[in-house]
Amino acid sequence: MTRGSQVAALATAAAAAALAACGVDLGPAQPWQPIDQLQLPSSMSVEMSAPGTFRSAGPTMTSPVRVVTYNTEYGQDPEGLARAILGDPALVRAGLFLFQEEERYPTEGESRAARLARLLGLGYVYIPARMKGAGTHGLALMSAFPIDAIAKMDLPLADNGVPRIAIAADVHIGDRTLHIIDIHLETRLNPRERIAQLHPAVIDAAGAVLVAGDFNTSWVTWAGSVPVLASEGDQAPILDSYMTSLAFDAPSAASGPTEHAYGLEFKLDSIYTRGLDVTFGGVVRTGPSDHWPMYIDVSL
Amino acid sequence: MRWVLLATWWLATTTPASAEPDLHAASNPAPHAIYVDVLGKAGLWGLGYDWQARRRFAIGAAASYYSFDGDHITTLVPYVAGYPIDRGHHRGFVQLGPTLTRRTTPSPVPEWSGMTTSRVGAELCAGYEYRNGFLFRAYAMASQGDHLVPWLGASFGWTL
Numbered sequence: 001m002t003r004g005s006q007v008a009a010l011a012t013a014a015a016a017a018a019l020a021a022c023g024v025d026l027g028p029a030q031p032w033q034p035i036d037q038l039q040l041p042s043s044m045s046v047e048m049s050a051p052g053t054f055r056s057a058g059p060t061m062t063s064p065v066r067v068v069t070y071n072t073e074y075g076q077d078p079e080g081l082a083r084a085i086l087g088d089p090a091l092v093r094a095g096l097f098l099f100q101e102e103e104r105y106p107t108e109g110e111s112r113a114a115r116l117a118r119l120l121g122l123g124y125v126y127i128p129a130r131m132k133g134a135g136t137h138g139l140a141l142m143s144a145f146p147i148d149a150i151a152k153m154d155l156p157l158a159d160n161g162v163p164r165i166a167i168a169a170d171v172h173i174g175d176r177t178l179h180i181i182d183i184h185l186e187t188r189l190n191p192r193e194r195i196a197q198l199h200p201a202v203i204d205a206a207g208a209v210l211v212a213g214d215f216n217t218s219w220v221t222w223a224g225s226v227p228v229l230a231s232e233g234d235q236a237p238i239l240d241s242y243m244t245s246l247a248f249d250a251p252s253a254a255s256g257p258t259e260h261a262y263g264l265e266f267k268l269d270s271i272y273t274r275g276l277d278v279t280f281g282g283v284v285r286t287g288p289s290d291h292w293p294m295y296i297d298v299s300l
Numbered sequence: 301m302r303w304v305l306l307a308t309w310w311l312a313t314t315t316p317a318s319a320e321p322d323l324h325a326a327s328n329p330a331p332h333a334i335y336v337d338v339l340g341k342a343g344l345w346g347l348g349y350d351w352q353a354r355r356r357f358a359i360g361a362a363a364s365y366y367s368f369d370g371d372h373i374t375t376l377v378p379y380v381a382g383y384p385i386d387r388g389h390h391r392g393f394v395q396l397g398p399t400l401t402r403r404t405t406p407s408p409v410p411e412w413s414g415m416t417t418s419r420v421g422a423e424l425c426a427g428y429e430y431r432n433g434f435l436f437r438a439y440a441m442a443s444q445g446d447h448l449v450p451w452l453g454a455s456f457g458w459t460l
């Protein structure tokens with residue numbers, strides 16, 4: 001091979017490398033479904049505490065209301081999670097928790113969400129997103145205040161992903177109502193797919209609303225299921241930009257990392273609000289999960 | 301960024317010119333290298349060139365453009381290189397330089413116009429080089445952008 005043909009081969013390889021898959025490849029969006037109208041197999045049933053249990057064992061703040069979002073890493077250590085929450089002066093005052101990655105297994109008796117809610121003295125609702133082995137995996141809300149109008153949305157399914165959901169609810173705090181959306185997006189998505197998966201859950205949201213959860217906005221670029229790149233920058237500012245275009249504020253934009261794994265730190269979790277008077281609290285970097293809880297104060 | 305500039309200046313100015321014969325006068329008559337990076341300095345891939353100004357010192361740059369899941373990413377990485385270990389065709393190298401990255405994310409939805417970001421970071425690479433007409437490098441690196449991130453790369457090319 002001559003030197004010229006070698007250079008031509010290099011150029012061809014470079015051009016091939018520049019051509020990568022384009023487009024957003026997700027399943028269709030689904031509508032919000034009230035939980036009393038869900039048609040789920042018994043193994044995927046919704047779990048909810050009695051209305052009278054919506055109270056708190058801790059000194060709950062009501063004005064402002066402290067709201068926490070927390071990915072509990074499969075809820076595998078309810079006692080450790082409860083210790084982390086009740087032992088932290090910022091978290092113990094919270095009245096509303098949006099949890100991700102709660103699970104329930106038949107061999108464990110009650111669900112992990114139920115155990116955590118009992119330890120926190122809160123009412124709860126657990127909504128599974130998918131089967132996981134003999135159990136289920138999903139989202140949970142825990143609240144010192146009554147909750148109703150609970151609905152679930154199946155988010156657009158990614159080709160290389162698993163079923164993901166968002167849940168919405170109205171939280172009644174005195175004579176005020178706070179509309180919330182708890183969400184957990186797919187891990188292995190790049191920014192455009194991530195926005196496309198988020199879009200149906202927030203595009204028709206009520207005027208005043210709090211959206212929080214695990215948006216999985218890492219600085220990794222994904223080639224299918226393989227992380228291939230690190231230096232292009234966070235996905236979080238891109239999602240912040242998208243939510244800002246919908247008139248949301250991004251009070252947690254400068255929160256810093258919310259998850260730690262393999263000696264690295266990522267900002268995966270966020271809180272977005274619209275039409276609410278809020279003060280961002282912070283990230284409490286403690287607890288048994290690979291994520292750290294993030295909190296915000298909402299004045300109603 | 302200041303530490304990158306200072307380190308670059310130090311690397312460039314502390315190479316003892318009088319003690320290190322010019323490469324043209326040394327046994328290796330091929331001070332130019334052109335290569336393709338697999339992963340590495342410029343992200344997913346890169347096309348690079350460097351010039352060995354002295355036996356233990358080189359300057360160069362790698363660049364890339366690619367479209368990935370609809371995102372358009374352009375990266376330019378100029379660098380200086382030092383060779384603290386030199387065993388003929390086998391050498392150990394260190395490269396240091398800034399990273400300039402421009403990322404455009406077109407919108408997948410009608411309510412958002414998309415986003416373009418430009419950022420400046422820094423990269424430090426260290427690894428092995430085989431250089432004898434054919435060029436091969438394998439290296440580990442640390443990329444400091446929004447975060448400090450470990451990364452790997454390999455280069456394949458030719459020296460001229």
